[in-house]
Amino acid sequence: MFSPGDLLIIPFDDWINDFVRGWLVPNFRPLFRAAQVPITLVLNALDDFFNFVPMLLTTAVFSLAAWKWAGKGMAIFTIIGFFFIDMIGLWPETMTTLAMILTSVFFCTIIGVPVGILAAGSDLLWKIVRPILDIMQTIPSFVYLVPIVMLFGVGMAPGIIATIIFALPPIIRLTNLGIRNVRGDLVEAAHAFGSTRWQMLTDLQIPLALRTIMAGLNQTLMLALSMVVIAALIGAGGLGLVVNTGLGRLDVGGATAGGVGIVILAIVLDRITQGLGEQNQTNTVSLRQVLSNLLRLQGSKQAEPTRKAA
Template identity: 80%
Template sequence: MSPADLITIPFDDWINAFVRGWLVPNFRPVFRAAQVPVTVVLNNLNAFLLFVPMILTTAAFALAAWRYAGRGIAIFTILGFAFIDMIGLWPETMTTLAMIVTSVLFCALIGLPLGILAARSDTFWRILRPVLDVMQTIPSFVYLVPIVMLFGVGMAPGIIATIIFAIPPMVRLTNLGIRNVRGDLTEAARAFGSTEWQMLWDLQIPLALRTILAGLNQTLMLALSMVVIAALIGAGGLGLIVNTGLGRLDVGGATAGGVGIVILAIVLDRITQGLGEGSKAGTLSVGQVLTRTLRGRGAAPVDATVTGPVARN
């Protein structure tokens, strides 16, 4: 006789009772209202990207790729976007791009403050860390069921599922970057009379910027993978093309959608990676950092000639 024959825990029944019996009846209007900002940003961004001509959008991304990722990625961007347009998937690609940008924007707006709070409070980090562990280990498809029950179906619920799925790297790497700022610098800034806000804005965030941008890059890639899955609950874009091809056994359609996703992923990944690598964070001298910190207080600049360089994160 196995232990399961003696003790059976109705865990699934408990979850169903909590979600269906209490959470949905009492808080669904709140969740519906919470998706309004996401809907507004997504709809306006999607309309803008669809309004801008393909040539202008391609030129803008090619220039960004040239600036941050090099000539090769710029050429790849031009050829890749031209290919997407020629196979007739430009509108779906722009919808996917709007979903990704909206997701990353809200991930940054939520994740950056959470990461800062986690870096400044060990207690808060101990509470937040297991929550992030759960968010990163739960299979992505599992998010869709409660999202549909609480928010319904459509593009906005798909974005909310994407935000929940993609936000942990932003929080973790923001916390890591700020915690890795050298202690002697923070002590020096505090000794010169800097407030906590001045020390955070002028000292810790600039030195942690590379790590924060690495978190933004990882969040973006997770968002790209999730918006494809979110097509199962009514989100559009290239994910819908892939899922429709899968349902109809349309190999050509699914492959075309997949190639569009790959091209968009490479372009966005290389640009954001180059943005982080091109940042000057971590290359300032101690004197330069302290001068930036004290500038708002009207204090005399620190002589940078007597200090060594700040270690990179």
């Protein structure tokens, strides 16, 4: 059977190798290595902090947070789960994994929320960003581990960068979705009250979109958790390293213990962030806040001429 490949072979892999090895790495590796400095600083600070704090204190803080935002049952599960992790000897690795996850989520948030807001305000930008997010979500993570190692080296920080790339799309997508779904009549009312773009964003759009943004943050958190095992292949530590070490040695017990630790940590963080998003603000409360902000804005606008006349 005839196929186009019989007439023309495209050396796509050679083009990629020439681009990465011949141009990108020689010219930009120092820049990329410098860009990982803030990630390293945040990661090391969190890792040192979580490994310094006593296990009982950390368990108490997380169980109280679970009680407040996820209920009594989740608080009991947190206590039992954290005690179990400590008793199987994986508490330091769990705290390193927690530091990696929080570092990844922190940088995903400071990148993803502004990009999502900008994309919500520009259809052209969203058309550009959307296929990039599709690529980031669908391309196998092992594919971009190679250029990450070539550009950033191996270690904890490159593992965090790989996790950020993998976990970033949900928070951008859901921030964009939440801002775009704000009711049009409320946006028109804000315009009528004379609000600026910044006032409309902070007093109207973000409060109403907050639950959707928190859902994106939750999904980013869960994707970061799922990436820690793969990130261990390029030098990241924590529970992912325990799983990969067990896999390499055919140590079923060790790999299972690391996997159970990841599951417990994932359940605790997922339920806490879900409860935080649900209890932070309901739509009704947000609407009341928006209306009060608009009325306050109108009052300040009306008071300006009086102050000037005085």
